[in-house]
Amino acid sequence: MPRLAPHLARELRGGPTTLDAGLQRAIERIADDALRNLPDRASIAIMLAETRTREVRAVVGGAWMAEGRAGALDLSRAVRSPGSALKPLLYALAFQEGVVQPGTLISDMPRVFGQYAPENFDRGFAGQVSVADALRQSLNLPAVALLHELGPVRFAGVLKTAGAAPRLPAGADPSLPLALGGVGVTLRDMVALYTTLADQGRARPLLIRPGPRAEPVRALEAHAARLTAGVMVQPFPSGGPQGVAWKTGTSWGGRDAWAMGFDGSHVAGVWVGRPDGTAIPGATGARLALPILARVMELVPNAPLTPLRPRSTAPVMAEIPDRLRLLFPPPGAVLEANPVVLRVAGGRRPMNFLVDGAPIETDPARRDAGWQPPGPGVYRITVLDAEGAAAGATIRVR
Numbered sequence: 001m002p003r004l005a006p007h008l009a010r011e012l013r014g015g016p017t018t019l020d021a022g023l024q025r026a027i028e029r030i031a032d033d034a035l036r037n038l039p040d041r042a043s044i045a046i047m048l049a050e051t052r053t054r055e056v057r058a059v060v061g062g063a064w065m066a067e068g069r070a071g072a073l074d075l076s077r078a079v080r081s082p083g084s085a086l087k088p089l090l091y092a093l094a095f096q097e098g099v100v101q102p103g104t105l106i107s108d109m110p111r112v113f114g115q116y117a118p119e120n121f122d123r124g125f126a127g128q129v130s131v132a133d134a135l136r137q138s139l140n141l142p143a144v145a146l147l148h149e150l151g152p153v154r155f156a157g158v159l160k161t162a163g164a165a166p167r168l169p170a171g172a173d174p175s176l177p178l179a180l181g182g183v184g185v186t187l188r189d190m191v192a193l194y195t196t197l198a199d200q201g202r203a204r205p206l207l208i209r210p211g212p213r214a215e216p217v218r219a220l221e222a223h224a225a226r227l228t229a230g231v232m233v234q235p236f237p238s239g240g241p242q243g244v245a246w247k248t249g250t251s252w253g254g255r256d257a258w259a260m261g262f263d264g265s266h267v268a269g270v271w272v273g274r275p276d277g278t279a280i281p282g283a284t285g286a287r288l289a290l291p292i293l294a295r296v297m298e299l300v301p302n303a304p305l306t307p308l309r310p311r312s313t314a315p316v317m318a319e320i321p322d323r324l325r326l327l328f329p330p331p332g333a334v335l336e337a338n339p340v341v342l343r344v345a346g347g348r349r350p351m352n353f354l355v356d357g358a359p360i361e362t363d364p365a366r367r368d369a370g371w372q373p374p375g376p377g378v379y380r381i382t383v384l385d386a387e388g389a390a391a392g393a394t395i396r397v398r
Helices: 008-014 021-035 085-098 131-134 140-150 152-162 176-180 189-197 224-234 287-296
Strands: 043-050 056-060 106-108 126-132 245-250 257-263 266-273 325-329 340-345 352-355 368-371 377-384 390-397
Touching: 008 056, 008 224, 021 043, 021 056, 021 287, 043 189, 085 131, 085 140, 085 152, 085 176, 085 189, 085 224, 085 257, 085 287, 106 131, 106 140, 126 131, 131 140, 131 224, 140 152, 140 176, 140 224, 140 368, 152 176, 152 189, 189 224, 189 257, 224 245, 257 287, 266 287, 287 340, 325 390, 340 377, 352 368
Parallel strands: none
Antiparallel strands: 043 056, 043 266, 106 126, 245 257, 257 266, 325 340, 340 368, 352 377, 377 390
16 A cells, blocks of 8 residues: 555556556646536546557556446546547558648538548538648548548558457448447557657557556558647647647547547546446537646656648648538438437528428538427428528328
8 A cells, every 4th residue: 555556556466567556646646636526427647658679658548436426447548439539540641652741721611431421520611621630620521531431441450450450340341430439449548549650650559567668550651640749739728848749539419528638758548437438418529538648748858749830731622512411311311209310411691591491490501400390290400501402301100
């Protein structure tokens, strides 16, 4: 006593570790402080590793012994969706393959990829932006367009080489949602991925016990990793050390909030969420995990990276705005008489939703609208955009 790293101690069952007792104690205090302000039943996992040696210096697996937070579970090993925290690896591959450069202009406008119609987190679109800004702002359409160009299988292979073999449903192949975190990873996987970026594209396993280091494997070209790191360097919104490259991620429904970061010597990762996978309303990586990451990076000697601020160049990969479509409900759908979220893609806002010709009260800037069917029957759903385009479907409520 006092007990340090209880989850890892249980995993290793004795013997030496690579942990630094002082850092471990400090990061456990940070986790305890953060837990007081987290929503009910939410927990936290944190990992800190040295880039050069790949030795893990501290790991918090969860809220040990905390009532109602599944404290016995090691959440650094829980398989969760990383959300946008995977995007830096995708952009690094795009830089390596010469598809784009940080200053390239890319279109953030509605687009459909087969049956897949991604949207941004705020359901808006930024128009033409530089690739660097698309990554910093975590825009979804540019990321999916890049993966469409590079190929999901190719990207999955890079993730595997870099230290995180994607976990997909049985029989599923890598597909475009991979760009937005449609895959299972652990916090340990994510720290391994980010050490690959931080170490100029060289991949090696993390070490929790002292021992020989594996020979590095080239997962990404050094110049691509350096460009990506430079793009990611920006100040922490609420204060923190300078020269840290960081990225947040939020999985669908606010189930997982991530913040990953590195400087010239250390890599850190923070995950916040509920162990049972239920959503936390309003949760984002920027709000819940990023302030914790900033505190963790303050604990290590400052080794600042240089930010990259590229000039914009000629536009490429610009897309024509997509046609208006009603995504849900589809034509002929049979629904229960419960609240329904009507969703559209494409078109130009503001949107107007109608049921049997009567408008539904909603925010015209949004691409969805809530509707409570008054009872069983057949209904005609229609949506009109700012240019008069219309889309609709006839459905039945039972």
